[in-house]
Amino acid sequence: MEKKVCLLTGATAGIGKEAAAMIAEDNFKLVFTARNKERAENTKKYIIEQSGNEDIDYFFCDLASLNSIKSFTKEFKEKYDKIDVLINNAGTWESKLNYTEDGYERTFAVNHLAHFYLTHLLLDLLAKSNSARIINVASAAHKYARFNFDDPDSSKKFDFLKVYANSKLANIWFTNVLAEKLKDKNITVNSLMPGVIVSELLRSLPFPIKQLTKLISKPTTYGAKTIVRLALSEEVQGITGTYFDEFKVGKLSKEAQNFEKAQKFWELSERMISSKIPDFQSI
Numbered sequence: 001m002e003k004k005v006c007l008l009t010g011a012t013a014g015i016g017k018e019a020a021a022m023i024a025e026d027n028f029k030l031v032f033t034a035r036n037k038e039r040a041e042n043t044k045k046y047i048i049e050q051s052g053n054e055d056i057d058y059f060f061c062d063l064a065s066l067n068s069i070k071s072f073t074k075e076f077k078e079k080y081d082k083i084d085v086l087i088n089n090a091g092t093w094e095s096k097l098n099y100t101e102d103g104y105e106r107t108f109a110v111n112h113l114a115h116f117y118l119t120h121l122l123l124d125l126l127a128k129s130n131s132a133r134i135i136n137v138a139s140a141a142h143k144y145a146r147f148n149f150d151d152p153d154s155s156k157k158f159d160f161l162k163v164y165a166n167s168k169l170a171n172i173w174f175t176n177v178l179a180e181k182l183k184d185k186n187i188t189v190n191s192l193m194p195g196v197i198v199s200e201l202l203r204s205l206p207f208p209i210k211q212l213t214k215l216i217s218k219p220t221t222y223g224a225k226t227i228v229r230l231a232l233s234e235e236v237q238g239i240t241g242t243y244f245d246e247f248k249v250g251k252l253s254k255e256a257q258n259f260e261k262a263q264k265f266w267e268l269s270e271r272m273i274s275s276k277i278p279d280f281q282s283i
């Protein structure tokens with residue numbers, strides 16, 4: 001039987017690294033993206049050691065660059081002709097206002113715009129699977145979002161708590177609209193909250209926040225299992241447009257459930273991409 005292909009972003013640390021190792025145990029061809037060669041090589045070694053699966057591959061992709069995403073998908077398609085599971089997991093939480101090379105605030109750009117664009121570019125390969133799954137790693141932090149359509153990436157009024165929360169609301173809005181658009185295809189799309197988990201996510205945040213969070217954090221492998229369940233379990237086969245909080249269906253904020261706003265946000269995201277990538281094709 002042909003091996004299934006799983007592509008995962010953000011496998012070089014935290015939850016993604018553990019999830020990659022667990023999925024590789026299931027005899028997948030596991031492919032991940034990385035922005036640093038040394039971290040990529042260490043991750044590949046770790047996944048092989050943990051899973052015993054040597055069918056591990058990686059590609060360079062800096063999610064803070066739309067052109068890097070474009071080049072990566074081009075390279076990927078030269079080697080692979082389908083994707084069975086796409087896990088949009090990579091994330092960042094910047095404490096200061098930093099811009100990507102495309103001129104967008106970095107947390108919003110990496111957490112949302114990058115995955116929005118990446119998924120668009122890979123939909124043709126997902127459609128080639130008998131039954132594909134897209135998993136967007138969001139967060140319960142979406143409940144603290146205050147999204148402003150006139151300042152989508154919070155670059156005019158930067159607040160590091162709000163910008164992260166907004167980016168996670170964006171993951172959920174993206175999931176809900178994409179699930180609706182793909183409802184007649186063999187591709188499901190769900191979002192999740194992995195729990196408050198030990199990882200490197202808070203690396204740039206102030207020390208007291210890191211210390212406080214440590215006290216309530218669960219092990220990295222625990223967070224990874226939420227992703228792995230959505231990637232592999234028969235239980236969730238056919239389920240789409242759903243937000244999972246750890247292992248159960250989660251409660252979305254009122255804002256996150258607002259489908260009209262989600263659609264408006266989708267169109268805004270399209271404009272944000274196409275103003276930088278003129279040949280961007282929306283779905």
Ligand SMILES: NC(=O)c1ccc[n+]([C@@H]2O[C@H](COP(=O)([O-])OP(=O)(O)OC[C@H]3O[C@@H](n4cnc5c(N)ncnc54)[C@H](OP(=O)(O)O)[C@@H]3O)[C@@H](O)[C@H]2O)c1
Pocket residue numbers: 009010011012013014015016034035036039061062063064088089090091092110137138139140193194195196197198199200201202
């Ligand atoms: N930890 C939690 O408590 C928690 C709770 C809710 C949701 N989440 C979500 O879980 C996901 C994984 O986060 P984590 O906690 O595992 O964080 P993490 O340990 O910091 O891992 C983040 C991953 O994203 C990658 N990444 C960051 N910026 C990138 C860029 N510009 N280009 C390419 N890759 C980039 C990192 O690569 P490098 O190794 O190169 O830095 C790393 O592999 C995120 O979406 C996060 O929002 C986490």
